[in-house]
């Protein structure tokens with residue numbers, strides 16, 4: 182079902198707000214990863230505010246949909262979405278990465294309500310998400326498991342071990358989303374480790390592949406619906422994105438992977454994002 | 459005491475690699491998409507034909523380095539210390555240590571020094587793993603100059619070497635301008651009669667601060683910089699035990715299996731004396747400002763002095 186105009190406007194509005202909050206927070210704490218967080222804003226927003234079945238008052242509800250942030254360094258966008266959703270107070274965001282906070286530099290499932298899996302060391306997310314999907318099927322539960330992968334992250338060998346097994350086990354209740362921004366830490370993926378034909382690779386491993394623009398909420402929503410309809414095999418949504426999206430001087434730049442934001446940069450970024458909080 | 463701040467170990471190491479690359483033509487450097495953090499980016503610019511970035515694929519990097527070492531090259535592999543242990547463990551044990559291959563393993567951001575990234579990125583188990591491997595040499599310098607000197611010593615040593623590197627700037631404690639780094643030799647930085655503090659890495663200057671504080675209370679504490687953890691300088695440890703009869707170890711590592719473990723294993727066999735251990739207790743740490751984190755987890759001059767005082771007063 183196509184995304185209705187009011188829903189589209191709502192998701193876009195939230196995305197804009199979330200970008201502002203991410204920049205505000207990372208500027209304030211002078212640490213953290215802006216590039217990869219901004220890249221995933223629409224994807225995470227559409228999941229949590231349009232598609233996923235979760236209950237912030239009952240974060241451990243057994244039938245909840247699961248979201249795994251494979252690329253754990255994008256924790257800020259996850260935290261912003263979880264806070265808005267009501268898993269914890271929005272003012273907690275100010276404590277990100279500070280001593281005593283439940284908001285760790287990378288997601289910690291033991292500390293933060295709504296975080297399903299501790300991530301940070303790249304590559305483990307897809308395998309773990311598979312386990313969740315397998316558990317759902319064994320118990321006859323109809324929840325879906327979503328996992329967001331970085332395109333640098335898929336250079337890890339374990340990702341391809343998981344790609345093989347998820348296909349073997351026919352996990353059609355698992356949807357992976359690739360944040361295909363073509364930039365990693367040291368440079369572009371082409372410079373550091375070319376990914377080749379991403380669609381052909383996943384297809385040859387037995388996956389259904391959908392390609393979309395990862396900043397268009399209607400395309401994301403539609404792809405998530407289509408993935409749900411695929412039976413007998415897992416689906417990966419290859420979402421073309423821009424690392425640092427929304428802040429022109431960060432866009433496409435590996436140097437903005439994990440750099441503190443200066444006062445001037447903060448003001449320029451806020452002007453572009455239209456301010457607001 | 460106020461000390462002169464020097465280069466971060468990673469910076470000194472990165473610069474040393476560039477220079478050593480000129481001297482040792484067989485030197486090759488691998489990184490796994492963290493070259494800007496480990497500082498091998500400088501080597502990649504100076505010696506592009508001898509630098510290989512394998513992307514986010516640490517295990518591939520390690521096994522590849524094992525292979526290239528059999529052709530006479532001297533590879534350095536680079537990633538965060540935590541991923542070095544967690545992802546490269548198998549090639550390090552099964553290829554490098556087992557066959558005594560000539561690979562140099564540089565673990566960056568060791569201890570809690572990647573503080574804000576959180577427990578997922580801290581490396582307080584690396585010494586325990588590395589020192590459990592036969593044939594492995596484990597080096598843990600305390601400042602930039604020592605890190606650079608240890609890098610050349612690693613090249614000159616035949617066999618696998620783990621080089622434990624810290625992220626942030628450190629006070630200058632050593633001077634290697636007139637002597638080489640000697641693997642297997644610790645150094646007495648301060649003499650003491652009542653208690654010996656055997657320390658390593660970023661904790662060495664904290665140990666010195668602790669000794670100064672203790673002196674004001676009339677407790678004479680010796681301080682050792684144990685920059686090789688394996689092979690351990692047994693003679694020096696035994697000399698300390700005989701002389702002071704009390705040992706405190708201080709390290710930015712779990713209290714299990716690190717320097718403290720190495721010293722205790724030796725003393726239990728050859729000269730048991732009362733000991734106390736400063737390190738991270740059996741827990742994961744958390745995100746936060748580096749120095750505040752060290753404080754919260756008990757890695758301070760005060761904590762070291764407290765343990766030393768306890769031993770001296772027989773508590």
Ligand SMILES: Cc1ncc(C[n+]2csc(CCOP(=O)(O)OP(=O)(O)O)c2C)c(N)n1
Pocket residue numbers: 216217218220252254301302303304330331332333334335360362364365366424490491492514541545
């Ligand atoms: C196993 C592992 N190796 C290295 C790192 C360090 N690291 C964190 S993020 C990153 C780059 C990630 O690039 P990508 O997956 O493309 O993420 P994005 O571009 O979406 O930020 C690296 C190398 C890590 N977290 N885990």
Ligand SMILES: [Mg+2]
Pocket residue numbers: 331332333360361362363364365424
């Ligand atoms: Mg990327």
